[in-house]
Amino acid sequence: MAEQEQKIKEIQDAQQLAPANAKSVLFQEVLRKLLANEIAQFKLTLDEYNTFYCNFRLVRRTLIMSIPEINRHRSDNRFRKKQLAHMERLGFRLYDHKDKLMLFLPYSKEEDLE
Numbered sequence: 001m002a003e004q005e006q007k008i009k010e011i012q013d014a015q016q017l018a019p020a021n022a023k024s025v026l027f028q029e030v031l032r033k034l035l036a037n038e039i040a041q042f043k044l045t046l047d048e049y050n051t052f053y054c055n056f057r058l059v060r061r062t063l064i065m066s067i068p069e070i071n072r073h074r075s076d077n078r079f080r081k082k083q084l085a086h087m088e089r090l091g092f093r094l095y096d097h098k099d100k101l102m103l104f105l106p107y108s109k110e111e112d113l114e
Helices: 002-035 070-075 081-089
Strands: 041-047 052-059 062-067 093-095 100-106
Touching (some): 002 041, 070 081
Antiparallel strands (some): 093 100
């Protein structure tokens, strides 16, 4: 009986890991297509109900990530001052009257995708 319970637990653990891994692979594939100029841009929706998303686009050899409507998210307490400071430590900067976070990442080859 213990063996069967262990097998059930292993199956459940594998099922929980599979969707997260599939999403990661999908994101990497879309990002690879963007860097290969197969698509112009894409939007990663983080919270569909609250329209919280991140835009990705490529300009020459620079990947630009942007998160718009920061003031609205801060006023609705979905984005706190501490989180904003953390994003700035990661390299994001505020633009458009401090309402948009943007990050500029230069790249030269596909290995930079990692």
